[in-house]
Amino acid sequence: METHFSVGRLISIIHRSAHVYFQKEFGPLGLGHGQVRILKYLEENDGATQNEITNVFMLDKGTISSAIKYLEKGAFIRRERDEKDKRIFRLFLTEKAIAIRPQLREVFQNWTHKLLQNFKEEEKELVYDFLNRMVENTDFIGVGKANKYEEKK
Secondary structure, three states, X not given: OOOOOOHHHHXXXXXXXXXXXXXXXXXXXOOOHHHHHXXXXXXXXXXXXXXXXXXXXXXXXXXXXXXXXXXXXXXXXXXXXXXXXXXXXXXXXXXXXXXXXHHHHHHHHHHHXXXXXXXXXXXXXXXXXXXXXXXXXXXXXXOOOOOOOOOOO
């Protein structure tokens, strides 16, 4: 007899496991997973606005605002008024955030390694392909294909 599992249930289990893992790893740094996502975004988009971050993560303004205030209070980011439009604040990583980037990267690499351990290379390619196709099937605006995790040294 063939047993069928809910794909959504399995994805949910992985998501919850990731949450526990990241909380454990980022907690000693004084960060939560959501705040780390913002830091990772600013790593490639330094000077982004709060509005831009809200749109990229498709979360409500209050959630992003709280995370940004926490990051600012912890001295991970700083706000600067936009030169052209004084109503806009731009967000920049501080030296403190820049200094922990290798640690953050290692945590993400370790999680990816944990998920894909014991997979052959061709199986890893299939996993990325299948997951990207699932993402495309969701019609979730603003979400592009997930890139294969690349180690940056």
